[in-house]
Amino acid sequence: MHEIVLVNETHLGVPPHEAFGMFGRSGGPSWLFSARFEHAEPGAAAGVDIPLPFAAPGGETTVRGTARIVEVRPYRRIVLQHETPWTGRITITFAREPGGTRVRTVTELDQEALGWMTGGTGRAVPDGEGPADATCVALLTSMSGSAGLFGRAAANCAALAAEEINAEGGIGGRPVRIEVIDDRTHAATGLARLRELDQRRGLAAVVGVHSSATFDAVSRYARESGLLYLYTAANEGSRVQDGTLFRLGESVADQLAQAVPALMRESGGRAWYLIGNDYSWPRAVSTQGRRIAEHHGGHVVGERLVRLGESAFDDVLEDIEASGADLVLSSLVGWSSIDFERRFHAAGLRRRIRTLAPLLEESTREHLGAAGSGVWSCLPYFSALDTAENADFLRRYRATFGPWAPSPSALTESAYEGLRLFARAARKAGSPRGGEVSRALHGLTLAGPRGRVSVGADGRLRQSMYLAEATATGFAIRGQLPSGTA
Known part of the structure; x- marks a missing residue:
């Protein structure tokens, strides 16, 4: 049920076909005309800057979100469906009137939007309060901020896992209930919201799909409280298990051990430029990338770290061009990655410089379209994997969330795998709590969408890695690295 409806009308002194064509172009007269997408067609991913009816607790007056174009009637009507930070609907109509066009925008926001604006902590998936004896598990992820474009797919994958776990009888006869926590791509916010929800609900576990910065902030609390914490996103790799904390x-x-030399062989390039956001994971990518490149006869000709969420890259592109680089290793995240790759492509640099972006996955690629073509990635899952297990997973995913739901990726499908591993370990332990589940995780195997994975005695998740190249419409798998050899 929608709780907020915002209506806006404006007059443009141009005919409807020109007004319609302004949608998605920068420099337009209203926030909707700043929407970013490649083509105005059903299924296209769009980034939108959403004005808030009142300032949020963090002082925000606008929020960057993601949406999907679901209906297009040329020169008359466009409909978008919100994905993050909440669900909802935007309907834009174009009507001829004397002297130009009347543009009417109706924005429908649901309870998630109210919770976001008022600083609410968590949201249940699926909706509803659920039974009092449910096993409560948190998904800590980013539904907003610079990494917010991953959030909806992560929440969907977690919901699908919970649905399947509950259909199997739950854990010890008790259903699993998922609470989604939005860290807003801000470490302190993630810590505060996780602590509050754990103290209010008594969490059995948390699955983390977020930045390493948030992990660094919440890990101490999880260790001290004994909370089982399964961090399933890409990470630096240091200390895989620490008590009830697992970096799965x-x-x-x-990611880089074989991807870096593979791209050097493919391109014949040797001169690398390193670009990333300024926090722990990108710094580790740059350090390891330099070491691996030099080991294979390459060298680094330039390096730059920018703030998380950075969108201005003109000086970086000038620096890359002047450096003589023929290869780029990008550890930019979320919207920073999208803004950089779009500008890199528009500057014509893609024609002579190859890029390896180890966190380029489906959610990011969808917002790039043709601008991302030719970028390499190396991850343990792509939705393009041609296996019976993945085909079945995608069929269930689309049947549950519809044809326009964001595609699962290595980041977001990891929430599904993490919850399935948690449920299997809890059943093995006979308890969903902390130390028992930690011990039961060792030696577990799971055949899932990404293939067979197993948790070793050291807490390390052993899984295959795949090299893939982005195209205008998806990823082409270029090779598979054997499990446990990376």
Whole structure:
């Protein structure tokens, strides 16, 4: 049920076909005309800057979100469906009137939007309060901020896992209930919201799909409280298990050990430029990338770290061009990655400089379209994997969330794998709590969408890695690295 409806009308002194064509172009007369997408067609991913009806607790008056174009009637009507930071609907109509066009925008926001604006902590998936004896598990992810474009797919994958776990009888006969926490791509916010929800609900576990910065902030609380914490996103790889904390995601070494020399062989390039956001994971990518490149006869000709969320890259592109680089290693995240790759492509640099972006996955690529073509990535899952297990997973995903839901990726599908591993370990332990589940995780195997994965005695998740090249419409798998050898 929608709780807020915002209506805005404006007059443009141009005919409807020109007004319609302004949608998605920068420099337009209203916030909707600053929407960013490649083509105005059903299914296209769009980034939108959403004005808030009142300032949020953090002082925000606008928020960058993601949406999907679901209906287009040329020169008459466009409909978008919100994905992040909440769900909702935007309907834009274009009507001829004397002297130009009347543009009417109706924005429908739901309870998630109210919670976001008022600083609410968590949201249940699926909706509803659920039984009092449910096993409560948090998904800590980013539904807003610079990494917010991953959030909806992560929440969907977690919801699908919970649905399947509950269909199997839950854990010890008790259903699993998922609470989604939005860290807003801000470490302190993630810590505060996780602590508050744990103290209010008594969490059995948390699955983390967020930045390493948030992990660094919340890990101490999780250790001290004994909270089982399964961090399933890509990470630096240091200390895989620490008590009830597990870094199950792929490490930087897993991603780069063979991807860096493979791109050097493919392109014949040797001169690398390193660009990333300024926090722990990109710094580890740059350090490891330099070491691996030099080991294989390459060298680094330039390096730059920019703030998380950075969108201005003109000086960086000038520096790359002047450096003589023929290869780029990008550890930019979220919207920074999108803004950089769009400008890199528009500047014509893609024609002579190859790029390896180890966190380029489906959510990011969808917002790039043709601008991302030719970029390489190395991850343990792509939705393009041609296996029966993945085909079945995608069929269930689309049946549950619809044809326009954002595609699962290595980042977001990891929430599904993490919850399935948690449920299996809790059943093995006979308890969903802390230390028992930690011990039961060791030796577990799971055949899932990304293939067979197993948790070693050291807490490390052993899984295959795939090299892939982005195209205008998806990823082309270029090779598979054997499990456990990266």
